[in-house]
Amino acid sequence: MSSLLTRLFKYTPRAGRKPLEDFLTECLCYFLERLTTLDKPSLERFISDVLCGPKVPSALRVKISSARSLTWRTQQPIRHAGKLGYLDISLSADDNLILVVENKVNAEFTTRQIPEASEESVGGHENEGWDQLDFYERYLRSKGVLAGLILLTHMRQAPISFLEGQRSENEDGIVFRHVCRWAEVYEWLAQWQLSAASHLARDSEGAFLIRLAREISGFLEDRQMNVSKLSSDDLNLMKAFYAQDIPKKMSNLLLSVRNSILALRTLVTPYGAARTTFDTTNQIVWDWVYCFERELGWFICWGIAGAGRYGPISYDIEFEEPLQAFVVIGSDKREIAAPCELLQSFENSGWRIHELLGNQKLRLVKSVSPENLLQAGEGFNLAFENWATRTVDEGLAILHAAHKEIDKSTCLADPVRSIEGTH
Numbered sequence: 001m002s003s004l005l006t007r008l009f010k011y012t013p014r015a016g017r018k019p020l021e022d023f024l025t026e027c028l029c030y031f032l033e034r035l036t037t038l039d040k041p042s043l044e045r046f047i048s049d050v051l052c053g054p055k056v057p058s059a060l061r062v063k064i065s066s067a068r069s070l071t072w073r074t075q076q077p078i079r080h081a082g083k084l085g086y087l088d089i090s091l092s093a094d095d096n097l098i099l100v101v102e103n104k105v106n107a108e109f110t111t112r113q114i115p116e117a118s119e120e121s122v123g124g125h126e127n128e129g130w131d132q133l134d135f136y137e138r139y140l141r142s143k144g145v146l147a148g149l150i151l152l153t154h155m156r157q158a159p160i161s162f163l164e165g166q167r168s169e170n171e172d173g174i175v176f177r178h179v180c181r182w183a184e185v186y187e188w189l190a191q192w193q194l195s196a197a198s199h200l201a202r203d204s205e206g207a208f209l210i211r212l213a214r215e216i217s218g219f220l221e222d223r224q225m226n227v228s229k230l231s232s233d234d235l236n237l238m239k240a241f242y243a244q245d246i247p248k249k250m251s252n253l254l255l256s257v258r259n260s261i262l263a264l265r266t267l268v269t270p271y272g273a274a275r276t277t278f279d280t281t282n283q284i285v286w287d288w289v290y291c292f293e294r295e296l297g298w299f300i301c302w303g304i305a306g307a308g309r310y311g312p313i314s315y316d317i318e319f320e321e322p323l324q325a326f327v328v329i330g331s332d333k334r335e336i337a338a339p340c341e342l343l344q345s346f347e348n349s350g351w352r353i354h355e356l357l358g359n360q361k362l363r364l365v366k367s368v369s370p371e372n373l374l375q376a377g378e379g380f381n382l383a384f385e386n387w388a389t390r391t392v393d394e395g396l397a398i399l400h401a402a403h404k405e406i407d408k409s410t411c412l413a414d415p416v417r418s419i420e421g422t423h
Helices: 006-010 018-036 040-051 058-066 132-142 182-196 204-222 232-243 244-261 340-348 370-374 379-405
Strands: 070-079 083-093 098-106 109-113 130-133 147-153 175-181 277-279 286-290 296-303 324-331 334-338 352-355 361-368 414-421
Touching: 018 040, 018 098, 018 204, 040 058, 040 098, 040 147, 040 175, 040 182, 058 083, 058 098, 058 379, 070 109, 070 132, 083 132, 098 132, 132 147, 132 175, 147 182, 182 204, 182 296, 244 286, 244 296, 244 379, 296 379, 324 370, 324 379, 334 379, 340 352, 361 370, 361 379, 370 379
Parallel strands: 098 147, 147 175, 361 414
Antiparallel strands: 070 083, 083 098, 109 130, 277 286, 286 296, 296 324, 324 361, 334 414, 352 361
């Protein structure tokens, strides 16, 4: 059993890869490996009650409980119909694969092209494809044994095809499917820590495992992946939220900000269907505008982040405070080249130059807490509008400077850095 840190270190950051999923995959698998050795009855309850849920086939339970050896792996490579895949977490009983766990926090499912004229394709249509879960299920079915395929997720919803026609028969060749939430894992870990303290805490291995469960639970709390059910406190907050008509107030505020920003003389040829977006997945309210030529895909966006982070427009840029007003400069398609001296001047004026994970591309980010805006004494709406308009105007200065670089030779006298991302 390799150390947890060694397992985490093997992941090389790169564009498009979500390190959070890799991190949680390795942490959970490491915990389950140790749990298998130290507390197998609890492991069996975790699999049947949490990962697989109450409808797990009894034959699958028996395979796990009667196995002489249980082996957990991460990133196990598989081949099927000429395609290569990797299983996030897999469990083998006596060297027979019986359980596959696909971990999704919020990333999209990948799709594999169906091999033309293969026995798995229907007519060999080139425009058809398998998503990850479909690919894994076809692989498991090809083994002709009863197995489980689990989607462990936070916000990402299961494909409709995965939810339809779920079966729990105890037959070989049947793949049992189930969706498990990280919040359910959190709840089980919290309960297990209490029960395990009486019989595991006395030796060092058991005490370490309890501590590891506590650390995983704490991490899930920090990432707000620990709660999936409404509480009485939530319902009271909802009453206040709707009674105060917060969505309408936010829409009116961002509409006013948008009008001020579109009036800026420095905003060159704005285009695109700018609109206020309430992103419940990433807990932000934001708006944006594209500028310059369409093929550049350059944009500036602004808004308020409610959870201190906003994923799709920033590759998980995090703020120091849980509620922040922000402005971000980025690009959909092409890098934004700008002299380092100019970027340095922006850093000196409070902008953050955020390097996207796994490449050398950048985003410019500036943020402020709403409390600081209120100190201006002009009311939050006017203070936010003035701050956002002024900050966008600052950001446009760097876009103008970068736009001038497009017409120059690619061999610039000044070193440049780039700003790019996926909007």
